[in-house]
């Protein structure tokens with residue numbers, strides 16, 4: 001880096017963490033401004049970054065009394081005209097001399113480049129204190145001498161886009177030999193430009209065509225490096241030895257199958273066979289089981305666990321919440337019947353035991369569960385994070401099942417796997433379907449199975465948005481529907497965004513009614529619209545044993561209406577519940593709403609989900625609710641969800657730009673690039689397993705491995 005020099009490099013190193021010239025050149029522009037254009041304003045929203053080039057057509061300094069400091073402060077109001085419109089800029093200064101300097105710098109008639117975040121103020125778009133770079137004196141000349149496309153870099157705390165641009169330009173001139181991660185044959189087949197050219201064009205394109213060619217090349221590099229790393233991992237798994245768990249004919253699994261009260265769906269059967277085959281191999285299974293809400297993943301997992309038990313091993317089931325762990329323990333124990341009473345009076349011969357380990361157990365229960373896990377009496381150990389504690393030991397842990405994967409981090413899964421003598425088999429279940437591309441990138445070393453059909457006889461779930469700003473009377477109708485369902489013997493969930501009315505007042509935003517809270521709404525409903533019904537509450541702040549009690553009485557049908565927070569979001573299974581009213585539904589994400597809705601319509605009865613929201617019916621959040629109401633296809637919804645979140649968050653990383661990672665590649669949009677790179681990387685690795693002929697690629701994969709992102713790629 002020092003070789004690059006330039007007056008900003010120290011600051012840049014500090015702000016972005018770049019270590020090499022390569023890192024520096026890897027900070028790609030976030031966007032490009034076309035000289036004179038403001039047309040994108042139409043598509044932008046408050047808070048977005050806007051950059052424009054134009055001439056200052058007015059510039060007025062005003063002084064005012066600062067309310068906080070009670071001193072005179074200065075405001076410079078500038079109007080900049082681009083070719084297709086104009087925009088206001090406002091600068092605030094405390095000191096007279098800086099204010100005057102700024103007024104001179106941003107004088108009428110000058111041409112500059114301005115970059116800042118958009119704000120809607122006094123019915124107008126404006127930029128407050130934007131970064132600016134001014135050009136030479138005469139407006140005409142200055143304008144003519146600027147390039148048509150100006151790169152805009154994200155400004156890290158202490159460095160702005162121009163400082164980055166200057167330093168990167170210097171580096172580009174110095175660099176002659178850019179390491180190439182692509183094998184020449186791949187580059188040829190893909191018809192990609194030379195990497196040095198690509199770097200030059202991504203930073204200083206003459207036109208958008210060059211920028212696109214450059215991005216295509218660099219994007220492919222990202223995909224190729226990622227896929228090479230994942231191919232290495234798959235190869236490593238193939239080379240790892242695990243204890244085969246082939247099961248035993250006539251064992252507990254066979255007996256379980258005989259007493260199963262329903263027929264497995266085709267999906268459950270075929271995925272089950274896949275898993276059974278893999279458990280029997282001498283390499284660890286790493287499988288992702290994704291399935292629609294209610295598609296019956298638990299039975300698939302349980303059958304895998306029983307196969308491991310039949311092979312003399314144990315299985316651990318990791319659940320994200322206490323409620324879910326308890327529910328799993330209850331339902332699995334119930335499904336097993338006397339097969340779960342191994343070694344006990346009345347137990348079936350050759351049965352096993354199911355232990356539950358959660359944070360809220362009393363000392364005696366915990367001691368017993370720990371002993372059963374360590375001694376091997378419990379073939380199945382179910383628990384929350386408590387399972388990960390050091391003192392939890394297994395006699396022979398052969399399979400780790402992680403339910404609802406998105407709640408668990410990599411370290412936690414690794415901690416559990418570390419309790420096994422040899423690497424255990426791993427089954428990760430997720431109810432949030434993952435688009436194929438994300439699966440290929442993020443979960444590239446997991447094989448994925450999908451349960452797409454729901455068991456037969458499931459009722460339909462109809463979802464309706466209740467826009468109470470436009471239709472306040474519909475809310476009363478919603479409560480009436482709840483009463484009707486209860487009169488039919490069914491049960492209902494009412495979901496709130498908050499527990500306590502006093503929580504997070506300030507967070508609610510202006511201009512909307514306060515969010516409804518469990519502790520306030522429940523008594524209100526019981527005294528009003530749902531008078532006479534048995535209403536109870538459930539939320540995360542209750543003591544675990546109270547939560548469990550409430551869930552049990554709801555499951556037993558002793559409670560008609562459960563007013564709760566999203567603690568019921570995941571996995572809760574009460575087939576008799578048919579209505580769900582979600583208040584302030586705009587407060588929840590798409591996948592979350594889909595998960596919540598998955599709690600109803602689980603029995604034979606059809607369900608009704610009402611998304612109540614007081615937001616403006618024309619807002620984008622309302623569109624989101626309508627999307628949820630419009631489809632029950634979890635894949636479709638998870639795509640919508642991912643699109644709405646920032647791409648960086650898909651991978652769980654901030655796009656800091658300094659480190660290697662995915663900068664140009666979009667796991668949502670670049671499906672074909674990822675698929676091609678995956679095939680090419682797998683083939684290349686097969687021909688050169690140690691990458692000895694591709695030193696740059698070897699370095700890049702090692703770096704990726706080391707970087708934060710690698711944690712995410714691991715996911716096993």
Ligand code: ADP
Nearest residue numbers: 262263264265293294295296297298299455573
């Ligand atoms: P999820 O995939 O959302 O975790 P569960 O495993 O909780 O779904 O299953 C939902 C419900 O469907 C459970 O009550 C389960 O017993 C039941 N179920 C699972 N498989 C079948 C099947 N093949 N036929 C009928 N019901 C089934």
Ligand code: MG
Nearest residue numbers: 297298403571
């Ligand atoms: Mg489940």
